[in-house]
Amino acid sequence: MRARSSQALKVVAIAPPAPRRDLSGIVRVLTCGSVDDGKSTLIGRLLWDASDLFDDQREALRRSDKRVLNGEHLDYSLLVDGLIAEREQGITIDIAWRTFDTADRRFVIIDSPGHEQYTRNMASGASQADVAVMLIDARAGIKRQTRRHAAILDLFGVRHVVLAINKMDLADWSEAKFRSIEKDFEALKKRFGFVDTAVIPVSAVTGDNIARQSERMRWYRGPSLLDYLSQIPEKAAPKAGAFRMPVQTVLRDGQDFRGLAGTISSGVITVGDRIVDAVGKTEARVKRIATMDGDLPSARRGQAIALVLDRDIDVSRGAVLSAPNAAATAARRIEGSLVWVSEQPFDPGARYLLRTATDLVPVSHLGIRSLLDLETLERTSAPSCAMNDIAVVAIDLVRPTSLDVFTATQETGAFLLVDAISGATVAGGVVAALHATSLTDARATGATIFTLTRALLNHGLCADLAGKSDADAELRRRGDEVVTLLKSAGVTARLDID
Amino acid sequence: MTAPLSHLDLLEAESIHIFREAAAQFRKPVLMYSIGKDSTVLLHLARKAFWPAKPPFPLLHVDTTWKFHDMITFRDATVAEHGLDLIVHTNESGIKRGINPIDHSPSIYTDVMKTQALKQALDAHGFDAAFGGARRDEEASRAKERVFSFRTADHRWEPRAQRPEMWRLFNGRLGSGETARVFPLSNWTEKDVWRYIAREKLAVVPLYFAAVRPTIERNGQLLVVDDHRLHPRAGEHIVERRVRFRTLGCYPLTAAVASNAATVEDVVTETLSAKTSERIGRLIDHDQSGAMEKKKQEGYF
Numbered sequence: 001m002r003a004r005s006s007q008a009l010k011v012v013a014i015a016p017p018a019p020r021r022d023l024s025g026i027v028r029v030l031t032c033g034s035v036d037d038g039k040s041t042l043i044g045r046l047l048w049d050a051s052d053l054f055d056d057q058r059e060a061l062r063r064s065d066k067r068v069l070n071g072e073h074l075d076y077s078l079l080v081d082g083l084i085a086e087r088e089q090g091i092t093i094d095i096a097w098r099t100f101d102t103a104d105r106r107f108v109i110i111d112s113p114g115h116e117q118y119t120r121n122m123a124s125g126a127s128q129a130d131v132a133v134m135l136i137d138a139r140a141g142i143k144r145q146t147r148r149h150a151a152i153l154d155l156f157g158v159r160h161v162v163l164a165i166n167k168m169d170l171a172d173w174s175e176a177k178f179r180s181i182e183k184d185f186e187a188l189k190k191r192f193g194f195v196d197t198a199v200i201p202v203s204a205v206t207g208d209n210i211a212r213q214s215e216r217m218r219w220y221r222g223p224s225l226l227d228y229l230s231q232i233p234e235k236a237a238p239k240a241g242a243f244r245m246p247v248q249t250v251l252r253d254g255q256d257f258r259g260l261a262g263t264i265s266s267g268v269i270t271v272g273d274r275i276v277d278a279v280g281k282t283e284a285r286v287k288r289i290a291t292m293d294g295d296l297p298s299a300r301r302g303q304a305i306a307l308v309l310d311r312d313i314d315v316s317r318g319a320v321l322s323a324p325n326a327a328a329t330a331a332r333r334i335e336g337s338l339v340w341v342s343e344q345p346f347d348p349g350a351r352y353l354l355r356t357a358t359d360l361v362p363v364s365h366l367g368i369r370s371l372l373d374l375e376t377l378e379r380t381s382a383p384s385c386a387m388n389d390i391a392v393v394a395i396d397l398v399r400p401t402s403l404d405v406f407t408a409t410q411e412t413g414a415f416l417l418v419d420a421i422s423g424a425t426v427a428g429g430v431v432a433a434l435h436a437t438s439l440t441d442a443r444a445t446g447a448t449i450f451t452l453t454r455a456l457l458n459h460g461l462c463a464d465l466a467g468k469s470d471a472d473a474e475l476r477r478r479g480d481e482v483v484t485l486l487k488s489a490g491v492t493a494r495l496d497i498d
Numbered sequence: 499m500t501a502p503l504s505h506l507d508l509l510e511a512e513s514i515h516i517f518r519e520a521a522a523q524f525r526k527p528v529l530m531y532s533i534g535k536d537s538t539v540l541l542h543l544a545r546k547a548f549w550p551a552k553p554p555f556p557l558l559h560v561d562t563t564w565k566f567h568d569m570i571t572f573r574d575a576t577v578a579e580h581g582l583d584l585i586v587h588t589n590e591s592g593i594k595r596g597i598n599p600i601d602h603s604p605s606i607y608t609d610v611m612k613t614q615a616l617k618q619a620l621d622a623h624g625f626d627a628a629f630g631g632a633r634r635d636e637e638a639s640r641a642k643e644r645v646f647s648f649r650t651a652d653h654r655w656e657p658r659a660q661r662p663e664m665w666r667l668f669n670g671r672l673g674s675g676e677t678a679r680v681f682p683l684s685n686w687t688e689k690d691v692w693r694y695i696a697r698e699k700l701a702v703v704p705l706y707f708a709a710v711r712p713t714i715e716r717n718g719q720l721l722v723v724d725d726h727r728l729h730p731r732a733g734e735h736i737v738e739r740r741v742r743f744r745t746l747g748c749y750p751l752t753a754a755v756a757s758n759a760a761t762v763e764d765v766v767t768e769t770l771s772a773k774t775s776e777r778i779g780r781l782i783d784h785d786q787s788g789a790m791e792k793k794k795q796e797g798y799f
Contacts, residue, residue, distance in 0.1 A: 022693070023505040026685075095662075096641040097634045099687050106505040108685060124662035156664075248518040253550035261547075263515040263666070292549035302503055304514035304547070317522055341662045355669055358522070414665045423671035428664035473522075 023106045027232055030110045030125045030158065032149045033135030038166050042135060042204035043098060043109050044076025049211035050226050051100030051107075053079075076204070095121050105230060119152065119374075119388040120341035123428060126156035127414065131232045133162045133225070138171035138201070142184045148374040154192035155337060155372075155390065155430065157410050160232050161189070161197045164225060168217065169203040175219040191377060193407075198228050241301065242326035243267035243275070244404070244412050246357030247319045251306050252469055259290050259306030260315060265357065265411035267323065269307070270298035276324040277315045278402045283324055284309040317473045318359035320402035320412055328402040328412055332438035334395040336406070337372065338417065338429025345386035351420035351488050353480075356401055357412055360477075362484045364438065364494070365396040366417070393429070396438040398483050399495045406430035420484050450486060450493040452479050457497070506694055510543065513682040515666065516645055517547035517629070520680045521554050523670030524627035527680070528620075531557035531584070533569045534746040536631030536683060538576075538702050539691050543682060544629070545580065556583035558619055558628070562611040563588060564599055564748035566724050572703045585623065589615035599750040600728065607751075617653050620677065627670070627678040635687045645684050651675030688744075692769045696762045706765060708742040708757045719753035744769075 033039040047053055048061075061078055098109040112118070112125035126132065132153045136146055146163075153161055163185050171177045182199045189197055200209055201220050208214035211226045223231075244266040251259040269275070269286060276283045288308035289296040299305050307321065315321070322328045334354075340346065352363040370379040372390040385391040395417075406413030417427040457475055458466075461482070465471040479495040486493040503511075520527055529544060531537050544553040559573060577584045589597075592610040599607045620628060634641045644660050646668050661669060670678060683691070695702060712723045714734045721728065723736055728750055730736055741754035742765075759768040 025502060026505050026508050097685070098641060099635050099685065101687075101689075120662055124664045127664040248515070249522050249548075251548060251551050257550055259550075261518055263511060265666070290550075292546040302508055302511055304511040304518070306549075353671070355667055357667065358519070360671075411665055414667060416664060416667050416669055418669050418671050420671075421673070423669070423673040423676065425661045425664075425669045428662065428667075 023101060024104050026106045026108060027131065027229065028108045028110055028129045029229060030112060030122075030129035030132040030153075031135065032112050032122055032125070032132060032153075033166075034137075034143070034145050037135045037137050038077075038204045039111070039135050040077030041075070042133075042164065042166060042202070042210065043111055044079040045204045045207055045210050046109070046226065047079050047098065047100055048074075048076055049207055050102055053100075095125050102226070102230065107229065119148070119390075120339055122149065123152050123156050123339040124341070126153050126158050127428065129158050131160035131162065131229065132158045133164050133229075135164045135166050136181070138165045138167050138174075138177055138181070141181050142188060144375050147188060150188060150192055151372075151374040151377060152339075152390075154194065156339075156428075157406065157414075157430070159193070159195040161194050162225065162228055163197070163199045165199065165201045166204055168201045168208065168214075169206050173201075173214075173216045175217070178217075178220070196232075198222060200225055200228065241266040241409065243269050243273070243321070243323040244328065244409060245269070245275075245305075245307070245321045246359075246402075246412065247315060247317055247321060248358050250316055250470060250473075257290075257308065258312065259288075259308050260319075260321065261304075261306040262321075262358070263304045264299055264301050266301055266409050268298060268300040271295075274324050275307070275309070275321040276327050277313065277319045278322055278328045279319060279330040279400050280314055281330075282313040282315065284311050284313050286310075314472065316470060316476075318356075318401065318476065320357065322402070328404050328409075329434040330400040330436060331403045331434040332397050332400050333435035334397070334403065334415070334431055335393070335433040335435075336395070336415075336429050336431045337390060337392050338415075338427040340385045340387055340389045340391060340427050342419070342424055342426035343387055344419070344424075344426065346384045346391075346426075348384075351484050352426065353418040353420050353484070354395060354397060354401070355416040355418050356403060359401045360418070360480065361401045362398045362420070362480050362487065363395055363417070364398045364487065364492075365394075367394045367396075369393060391427075398480070398487075398493070399497075400436070403431055403434055405432065405434065450491055452482060452493060452495050452497075454497040506690065506697060509686055509690060510546070510694070512685065513540075513543045514547040516668070516680065516682040516684075517544050517553075519668045520627055520629065520646070520670060520678075520682075521548070523668070524672075524678065524680075526623075526625050527555045527627040527629065528558045528585070528623065528625040529553065529555055529629045530616075530631070531559050531573070532631065532747075533559065533565070533573045533703060534631075535691055535695060535702050535706060536633070538700055539686075539694055540629065540631045540683060541576070541580075541582075542698060542700055552581065555629075556585050558585045558587065558623075558625075560612060560615045560619060561586050561588045562599075562607075562615070562748050563593065564611075564727075564750060566703070566705055566722075566746060566749045566752075568705050569703050569746060572701075576701075585619065587615060587619035587622075589618060598727075599748050604751060607748075611748075620653070625677070626672060627680055629680045629682060631683050632679075632681050633683050633686050633688070633691075643681060643684065645681055646670055647679045647681065648672070649677050649679060651677075653677070689769055692762075692766045696766045699762075702762075703746060705743045705746055707762075708740050708760045708764075710738050710740050711754070712736045713739045713741060713754060720756070721752075722749060722754050724749040 031039055096111045100107050110125045112122045134149050165181055178201045185199055201217055202209040209224045213224055245262045245264050247260045248262045251261050271286055273286050286307050287310045289299050290306045320328045352366055354361045354363050368385050368391050370392045371382045404413040413431045415429050416425050419426050462475045465474055483493045483495050589611055597610045644663050713720045714730050742757040743754055759765045
């Protein structure tokens with residue numbers, strides 16, 4: 001048995017890539033599929049065949065695998081399944097990150113569980129991914145689960161999708177089987193906004209069409225899985241897109257330096273460009289793009305910088321700096337979709353906070369309108385939602401914050417909902433439409449609205465902040481907390497400090 | 499600015515983003531500084547994140563009193579060079595009880611002198627977040643760790659109750675009694691750390707470079723005799739060998755590797771073509787199956 005096993009290994013082992021110092025970029029690959037579709041084996045196989053796995057990791061697998069599959073193949077899933085509980089249950093319970101390098105590219109595999117009750121993990125994996133690999137069993141074809149997965153990928157912004165039809169070895173390497181599933185997928189994908197898709201017949205156990213072309217399926221002329229992944233353009237690639245930089249913090253060095261620090265989430269900025277803060281409606285020009293390694297003439301999506309402006313505008317953490325001709329929206333009301341990730345279902349009496357790229361704003365009203373059936377894509381009117389539901393919602397905020405529509409500008413068009421008491425993330429969502437006024441304001445006409453102004457705060461609660469750095473951010477934070485507390489006491493309150 | 503960003507550029511930017519986000523969201527963060535190569539990169543990224551200001555948090559070193567002497571020298575020089583605040587904490591009750599890595603098992607020693615010591619320091623100073631240099635590529639249970647990772651009031655990690663992390667939105671709001679661990683190097687690999695040290699020309703502890711050192715062979719591993727507290731056992735002899743370290747910790751628990759890599763460039767070349775992962779030199783991980791996950795649930799970093 002041992003001799004046979006090492007012989008099989010020799011056949012599949014591919015020479016490791018020559019090490020390079022700088023890889024051309026990072027591509028994040030989400031893998032999704034049901035427990036029995038062989039996902040962990042597929043990832044393990046990719047690592048085994050295509051990556052710079054260490055010898056001790058290979059040796060540990062050879063030693064730990066007492067159940068040699070099919071008499072000749074290692075259980076590659078053992079390279080992937082990390083947590084003790086998972087090893088004992090034989091399932092994948094949480095998202096795991098695996099890094100591997102080919103000759104010129106860094107891949108990050110985001111391994112997400114396939115159980116229906118783990119929709120939330122798949123959605124959070126999708127939010128991080130450049131490309132998704134949907135894995136199905138050739139003998140089972142496209143199932144309800146596959147449709148759900150495709151819907152989640154589409155909703156949370158994955159634009160490149162591979163359907164990997166696995167276990168072709170157990171389906172007699174049948175072209176007819178492949179063509180029939182391919183046809184089902186063509187019909188399915190019409191419902192979604194994917195930019196690019198591929199359907200690949202594979203066997204994770206034997207390695208066919210994983211890192212090398214299959215010799216047993218010569219009827220398939222497309223790329224192997226690794227070939228396909230190697231040509232995906234990464235999200236961080238330079239792209240047309242309006243400039244956006246959420247301000248994380250204000251950096252100061254004596255009187256001479258005031259830098260708005262953040263990571264560019266979209267577009268490009270060049271010294272001399274104008275920027276605007278959508279909420280404060282103030283404009284300025286970029287005087288310097290500062291980093292510890294020296295000033296830059298321009299910077300783009302993905303770079304962490306500090307912008308020094310030509311004049312001192314009232315901008316701090318929470319603001320989004322935009323290109324003036326295509327600015328973010330100062331929104332008081334959001335319409336969008338979210339995935340509920342908390343074990344605690346939606347509670348109309350709870351206090352929620354909206355977290356955007358860098359802002360945290362109390363929600364004055366969270367209205368669940370309907371639930372999305374991921375299989376039929378139909379909406380069913382519903383007043384509430386629970387874990388793993390995809391809900392269509394309307395969110396009113398106590399003060400405006402800068403946001404975008406998700407399909408146009410992903411990073412500034414996404415949000416989290418946070419439970420104000422426990423701090424837990426209860427939902428993650430995407431913006432479909434934005435409004436400058438809140439419905440809560442209109443509804444509340446006639447009722448007493450307590451307005452917390454800057455003067456009121458400075459008088460007492462924030463008296464100690466005078467002259468301190470980031471006083472404005474702290475004032476805003478304290479104001480938000482007071483509004484949240486008043487709301488929980490049943491008093492309608494809002495913050496007006498702009 | 500037409501050249502694409504390399505993977506190191508992207509990793510650097512991501513880490514800076516995480517530092518800035520955590521510093522803005524937490525009330526009183528601290529940087530866990532363990533003096534090794536990962537801490538060196540971590541500190542460098544923290545300096546970049548807040549430049550031209552200094553990082554708005556102190557450094558914390560949990561000193562077991564068994565670190566290599568070169569590490570302490572390097573620590574003090576680094577802190578002085580950049581004008582940083584350093585807190586050094588030792589579990590004095592562990593010292594009084596005589597807990598040491600030679601007479602006690604790695605799991606008992608690590609629990610008392612590292613895990614308990616860390617909890618003491620975090621509680622004593624009221625830190626609500628601690629930056630650490632852990633990477634997802636280090637070990638299987640680390641691969642599931644979040645960037646913002648939460649701990650219960652008694653510092654336990656609950657892998658089943660982790661908050662989902664979506665897009666680049668980090669939720670640092672703490673529940674009652676909770677604290678956070680923040681891992682800016684989550685997506686880095688050992689190879690990236692060395693590539694970055696070479697690219698940024700960072701100074702590291704000289705133990706990472708090959709030199710002739712007094713060693714003894716024990717259980718198939720090479721230990722460097724860093725001071726008089728490590729005695730050869732019957733049949734063991736102190737032998738001068740050319741060795742270096744891939745990872746640094748308490749010297750009786752950290753195995754050296756035979757190597758001729760004497761410069762950063764040599765080490766990068768050696769690391770890029772390495773055949774074994776770095777944790778093979780850390781004796782605590784070999785103690786029991788699932789060792790790291792168990793330690794983390796008990797509050798190990």
